Amino acid sequence: MNNTEDLSAVSNVELPITEDGLLFNEVFFAVAMLAFVWLVILEKKRPLLHFPQEIGKGSYITNTTAFIFNNFILTVLRASSLFLVAQQFSSIGLLSGLSSGPIKWLLSFILFDLAIYVWHLASHHYEFLWRFHKVHHSDKSFNVTTGFRFHVFDLFLEIPYKCLFVILIGVEANLVLAIETVELLFIFFHHANLRFAFEERISHFIITPALHRTHHSAMRQEHDSNYGIVLAVWDKLFGTRKELIPQKIGLDIIEAENFLQLFFLAFVTERHIRKILAIIPKGKKRS
DSSP states (O other): OOHHHHHHHHTTSOOOOOHHHHHHHHHHHHHHHHHHHHHHHHHHHSOSSOOOHHHHHHHHHHHHHHHHHHHHHHHHTTTTHHHHHHHTTGGGSTTTTSOSSHHHHHHHHHHHHHHHHHHHHHHHHSHHHHHHHHHHHTOSSOSGGGGGOOOHHHHHHHHHHHHHHHHHHTOOHHHHHHHHHHHHHHHHHHTSSOOOTTHHHHTTTBOOHHHHHHHTBSSHHHHSSOOOSSBSHHHHHTTOOOOOOOSOBSOTTOOOOSHHHHHHHTTSOHHHHHHHHHHSOOOOOOO
């Protein structure tokens, strides 16, 4: 979903993690950012979908601006302090009794990925959450930078949810950061405007660009699907998986051509737009 800004903000506060853990997370984050650059180069050379130059360029500029703004706001307001609050209670969660090691790491990752799946699904089905999450879906293009395109309030709302996960599951802050970095890598990956060999086979295990393109379809019945971030099992298990080729990307009734429009888009719902359109006199149809 929107791990990039959380990771950047968290890096600006002092978390009780070891030097080895800090180095591990920094290396992981560097790998994720290198992967981002690599994916940008690949989709520039061999894009699967071809968007008009104006739309593609506008997407890159708007999405990058959103990332810079969101990262600045989250850092200034120190929203990541919520992680520090959660850290105080991580010793009472479900997995708190397990010693740190591969078993705890794997179980934490699986449960975290499930938790983000649930949040993502809720963001589509509750109007209050959708008004912010639809900013991500307003991109008329589909590229790696679409993974940056989030409303800052969407990020704020997700932070307490992640804190609740830390408290209930019993996951230390450094492990959460490591998991979020892995998920960030996959966010870049499944937004890439690419096709690759054996993608259909791989999509039975992890979320691939083909599955996530369906999630960005302009049609509501199509984009209300494929909510997974890393593991493909959740969409299969809960019946939300769809395998199809979207005819159009973005949201038909929603327009956001720059960052300011993107920010204020959250305060106007599709229902409001339809009401406005309904009262505007329509011209006579030509025979």
